[in-house]
Amino acid sequence: MSSASTETHSRSWWRENQQKLTPYIFLIPGVIFFLFYVIVPIFESFWLSTYDWDGLGEKEFIGMANYAELFDDEAFYTSLKNNVIWLVLYLLAIPAGLGIAIFLNQKVRGIRAYKSLFFFPFVISQVVVGLIFAWFYAPGFGLFYMIIEKITGSEIAILADERFATYGIIFAGLWPQIAYCMILYLTGLNAVDPEQIEAARLDAAKGFKMLWYIILPQLRPATFLAMVVTVIGALRSFDLVSIMTDGGPYGSTRVLSFYMYEQALSEYGYRMGYGASVAVILFLIMMVFITGFIWKMVGDERKGF
Structure with missing residues (x-):
């Protein structure tokens, strides 16, 4: 077969299969x-969690010793408890976000300005959020500190108090998460069927x-996505802790x-090996939640919800 005929054959094959192959060409790099x-x-x-390694020297295989030490580590249980607190309180972002979205989903004068104000926390870096709230809580000149002092007559340094520091950081994290x-809910509300609203x-x-029987069932995809990103955000809450307290006071946050x-x-x-074992535990916890959400979503889809 000549080179001209081979080239013609390859061109015709590409034209016949172009639509089938194009999606894979775009997907392969990702x-x-x-x-x-x-x-x-x-x-x-x-693999790394089964080794004792300082990141530079020789790795020493120790099997499950890192996990045995981890489950006897008081600091690990403190971290796990704080993650549970983060998870429970962070879920408040979902109903709060829904309420604000319903409020903003109106055709009134100036609503775009309100949307911009509520959207603003989302575009701010978590580092900036941490610094803002650290100043907000700061003893002496922080606005929250002065308000509490006026109301109660007592001085409370939120980020320096083991009882309140974790809750102070979570409150800071809720601002952009809401x-x-x-x-997500504003996007979902734009897709709500107006005919069902009129019929109701x-x-x-x-x-x-109206909200419970008509709107919320149509917002299931938005709720699922909000739940997933909120759970992941609560479990990987590193930056705010690092910026606001660096894990203190006394490792309590x-x-x-x-x-x-x-x-x-x-x-x-x-x-490195011990840190990897903590990462593995965190990954498994995330997988449990995400698998549960996906299982629930697939079950709802099969039932026709």
Whole structure:
């Protein structure tokens, strides 16, 4: 077969299969990056957690010794408890975001300005959020500090008090997280079927009944996404803890992601294998929640909800 006929044949084959192959051509680079930068590091973390290694010297295989030490580590249980607190309180962002989205989903004068104000926290870096709230709580000149002092007559340094520091950081994290959930619900509300709304109004449905039976069922995809990103955000809450308290006072605000960093990469640790074991536990906790959400979503889809 001549080169001209071969070239003609390849062109005709490409034209016949172009529509089938084009999606894979766009997907392959993303799949390769996901494989090397997400999947491979996950398995490397499992592998590294079975070694004692300082990041520079020789690795020493120790099997499950890191996990045995981890489950006897009081700091690990403190971090795990704080993550549970983060998870429970962070879920408040979902109903709060929904409420704000419903408020903003109106056609009134100036609503775009209100949307911009509520959207603002989402575009701010978490580092900036941490600094803003650190000043907000600061003894002596912080606005929150002065308000509490006026109301109660007592001085409370939120971030220096073991009883309140974790809750102060969570409150700071809720500010941008509520804005994110609000954006998801605003997008979902734009897709709500207006015919169903009108039909419900003709049946005298309004208020809570309208929300519960007509609007919320149509917002299931937005709720699912908000739930997933909120749970992940609560479990990987590193930056705010690092900026606002650096795990203090006395390690009381540590979370698993911060404890992983502290053990593996900070001057307190350089124990890469031990840090990897914390990362594995955190990954497994995330997988339990995400698998549960996906299982629930697939079940609802099969039932026709």
